[in-house]
Amino acid sequence: MxxxxxxxxxxxxxxxxxxxxxxxxxxxxxxxxxxxxxxxxxxxxxxxxxxxxxxxxxxxxxxxxxxxxxxxxxxxxxxxxxxxxxxxxxxxxxxxxGLGPLQSLMDDPTVTDIMVNGPQAVFIEQNGKLKPVDVAFRDEAHVLNLARRIVSRVGRRVDELNPMVDARLPDGSRVNVMIPPLALDGTCISIRKFSEHKRSLAQLAELGAMSPQMATLLDIIARCRVNVLISGGTGAGKTTLLNALSFGIAPEERIITIEDAAELKLQQPHVVRAETRPASSEGTAAVDQRSLLRNALRMRPDRIILGEVRGAEAFDMMQAMNTGHDGSMCTLHANTPADALIRLENMLLLAEARLPLPALRRQIASTLDVVIQIERMRDGRRRVVGITEVIGLEGDQYVLNDLFRFEYQEQDTQGNIHGRFVSTRTLPRFSPKARYYQLEGQLKQVMGV
Structure with missing residues (x-):
């Protein structure tokens, strides 16, 4: 040796x-x-x-x-x-x-995110909270070298021409790299660790992310092909919830997933996974989510799952949901269900500026069935704070109906938030679909009607 x-x-x-x-x-x-x-x-x-x-x-x-x-x-x-x-x-x-000074953090199952802000500042997310760790690099050259090794594994490079790069580690963890001069205090590396263990809705309920009744309702939503938008902030747990929802999809369905960085790991046997590709300095053309989504429509999907709606692909996703691909799912960054619909409007306007806003709103209202709001609360716990159905339009305003919501009660001396998950005891508008899939009785029981 x-x-x-x-x-x-x-x-x-x-x-x-x-x-x-x-x-x-x-x-x-x-x-x-x-x-x-x-x-x-x-x-x-x-x-x-x-x-x-x-x-x-x-x-x-x-x-x-x-x-x-x-x-x-x-x-x-x-x-x-x-x-x-x-x-x-x-x-x-x-x-x-491995990843040198970061390898011990990668090996720690309690660490979910690793953030390097230059050679002497490393932070992690553990149990939902950010904190610094006693890990350091020798100097800026050492951090930069590690960043280059990471991105080179997926055929990319980071330099002055490409100062920001997204990559993926062999285990599926998502990495973002930003180097000087854009990063003023030294090379920044952000790692969102990939977990092989996918939790079901029932397991998320056991962890306190939702009530057992909410878990049953979400399972019904997945099984009876309801169009779903999962909304939440960065790190709220949108992808984890999306994976859990997918457990309710029938094994005989053909599913196509589209993501910027592949994180979804569905259990069904018939899954086609697609990932975007950025343009390279060698002249390789970029392939964005909209291109992948349009191609997916030619691949005879039963459902399409879009990892995150970011821009013009929102229009194609709405079209897909409205033309025989019901039961499709996607995520979006927003703080409330109402904010999520407004963000979706803005993306549709970017994609199809020639269409009037009332027409786009009608399309959203007739296409989306449910918005699920998830939040990482100040105690570090992730909770589904609302399951809201989209009823339709009244004038130019969306009519929304909460099916379940989280009601805050208090915060104890240890910083833990206490509250309760409350059902509004109303039968959802999609109950005819539940009847078609022989789930109406279970739906009425869960909603208490």
Whole structure:
């Protein structure tokens, strides 16, 4: 695995971390400890044989690196014990195979988001709340090198011509990179971690995101092919809820998902997943959501699921929902159901400016059946705060009817919010669909009518 390299070969090695992470058992913060780690790391990296490393399993690489660290420390007369030798080994393996200082955070299942704001400022979201962590990069060059490694894995690059890049890690985690001069305080890396474990509606209810009755109602909504818009702020849990809703889709249906960064992982056997592609400096043309949506209509879908409505594709999505693809679902950034409909109006105007606003409103009112509002509240918990049906138009105003809503009661001394999920005890307008799918009795029971 190891050989002595020339100075030219050493200079071509990627810039790797010299600072250990807190999560992987950080080395002492003393200057002597840092210098010792840096010297050992320099010797190990200078002796690496890449053609051998790529053929080793992780356990084999860990074993050989551990031996090499011990030999180097003995030769350089460094007083390190087995624990410190193991920590140095883990740090080096993370650099070779993972994300360096961020790898311990990636391995922590309680961390949902990782945010790097330059070499010395790293934050995470844990249990719904943001907080700083004792993780640091050596310098700006080290952060930039990691950013370039991440985006290169999906055939993209980040440089002065492309200072903002979206990418995806091999495990499905979504990454956004922004570098100077746009990022004034150093390279920024934002990672939304991908979770293999997909929670059902019942499991979300057990976690307090909704009541059991709301979970049953949402399952009925998915099963009887109601057109759904999920609304919420950034990080509110829209994609998690969308995945949970998809459990109610029949296995024989053909589903096409369209996303900017693939996060949905549906359980059904007949799923076609599509992802947008940005333009590249090599001349590769961009493929946006609208193009993918138009192509999806030619692929005989039963349902279309749009990860997030952002712009002109909203018009095509409304058309699809209104022309035989009922039961389709999408998400949108908004703070209330009414705000969501207004945002949707604006997107439709951007796509089809020649159509009058009253006509676009009629299309929205006749196409969308339900808006589900989800919110990350100030205690860090994510809750479905409203299930609202779109009744129609009265003049130029939407007529909305809450089916369920969350009523705030109090916040305790630990900062936890308490409230209750309340049914308005009204039968939804889509009850004829429920009757067609033999779910009307269950719907009446859930709504208490």
């Amino acid at each position: 190891f050989r002595r390299k020339t100075s030219v070969e050493r200079s071509s090695q990627p810039q790797l971390a010299s600072e250990p992470t807190a999560g992987s058992g950080a080395l002492s913060a003393s200057s002597a400890s840092r210098e010792r780690f840096s010297a050992i790391r320099h010797e190990v990296m200078a002796a690496i044989e890449p053609s051998v490393v790529v053929q080793l399993s992780k356990s084999e690489l860990e074993s050989r690196t551990y031996e090499a660290v011990g030999e180097i420390a003995q030769r350089m007369q460094y007083p390190i014990g087995h624990a410190e030798q193991a920590r140095i080994t883990q740090q080096l393996v993370d650099e070779l195979l």
